[in-house]
Amino acid sequence: MSTWFLTGASRGFGAHWAEAILERGDDLAATARNAETLKPLTDRYGDRVHALQLDVTDRAAVDAAVDEAEQRFGGIDVLVNNAGHMLMGAVEEVTPEQARAQMDVNYFGTLWTTRAVLPGMRRRRRGHIMQVSSLGGLIAYPTMGIYQATKWAIEAMSQSLAAEVAAYDIHVTLIEPIMFPTGLAANSPQATSTPTYTHAREALYAESAGFTAGDPAATGQAILALADTPNPPLRVLFGTNGLDVLRTEYAGRLAGLEKWDHISRLAQGNPDQR
Structure with a gap:
């Protein structure tokens, strides 16, 4: 039996x-804003x-929530950083306040919770940190740039973290849902749409x-399977057709770098x- 700490547990x-x-x-320590x-x-x-009420942008509250969960259950085996929102809008359409709030929730919220569980996991020399990223953490689409920037930040932080904590038998997995x-x-x-970027929204559509939409309920068994894997992957796609898109994306990146x-x-x- 494992003990989990799951943010954004009330929906999606x-x-x-x-x-x-x-x-x-x-056992589960489940958090939600309400x-x-x-x-x-x-x-x-x-x-x-x-059940814990938690705003993941409040670092002190995150530390207190993790401490409370560890006191209640004796430790956290699996952290799932799921809390977040998705700001849609072209880079020029998004307000400064929206951009900062997006980074505060998606990236810094993930960072604070990750840092909070690490001391306990290091002491016990075991743990699994699952970061909910996105296919958009590996490729960027028009009108999703600010949201996907937060996921790219999570990708970099988590890849570095995985190398840092492997010595303590702590695993890090980036979950990349597609659709x-x-x-x-x-x-x-959401940002206020303007006619200036109608073409960008059409390109996103x-x-x-x-992509074919997947069944969110089916991902429950997938996340349990990840938790049960002795040597889990650093990255895993949730959903289908992503591999073909990524093959094209990465081939194009390499071709461009070689050309120049x-x-x-x-x-x-x-x-x-x-």
């Missing part, structure tokens, strides 16, 4: 994952779920037409290295 992926975790008999939304879990599963109807966009603040390698060599400035 988090709600499905909370049910899957508790249904199989594990703890009342977690009452169905506590009513159904009793003492095996500890799932979780209501994320509907429950997120054209790109998304190549003469500029790279010019910038080196050392004739012996050209």
Whole structure:
């Protein structure tokens, strides 16, 4: 039996994952901005779920919540950083306040929770940190740049973290969902659309037409399977068709770098290295 700490547990992926975790008999510290939304879990599963009201942008509150969960259950085996929102809008359309709030919730919220569980995991020399990123953490689409910038930041931080904590038998996995109807966009603040970037929104719609929406409930079994894997991956896609898109993306990146390698060599400035 494992003890989990799950942020954003009241809706979307988090709600499905909370049910899957508790249904199989594990303990869960579940967080949400409004703890009342977690009452169905506590009513159904009793003492095996500890509901916590938490704004992940409040670092002191995050530290206190993790400490409370560790005191309640004796330690945290699996952290799932799921809390976040998805700001849609072209780079020029997004307000400064929206951009900062997006980074505060998605990136810094993930960072604070990750840092809070690490001391306990290092002491016990075990743990698994799962970061909910996105296919958009690996590739960027028009009108999603600010949201996806937060995911790219999580990708870099988590890849570095994985190398830092492997010596303590702590695993880090970046979960990359592709397309799932979780209501994320509907429950997120949005930039005001302008005619200037209608073409960009149309390009996004054209790109998304190549994906088939997955079943959010099915991801519950996937996240349990990840937790049960002795040597989990650093990255895993949730959903299908992502590999083909990424093959094209990465081939294009390499081709572009090779095409402009003469500029790279010019910038080196050392004739012996050209």
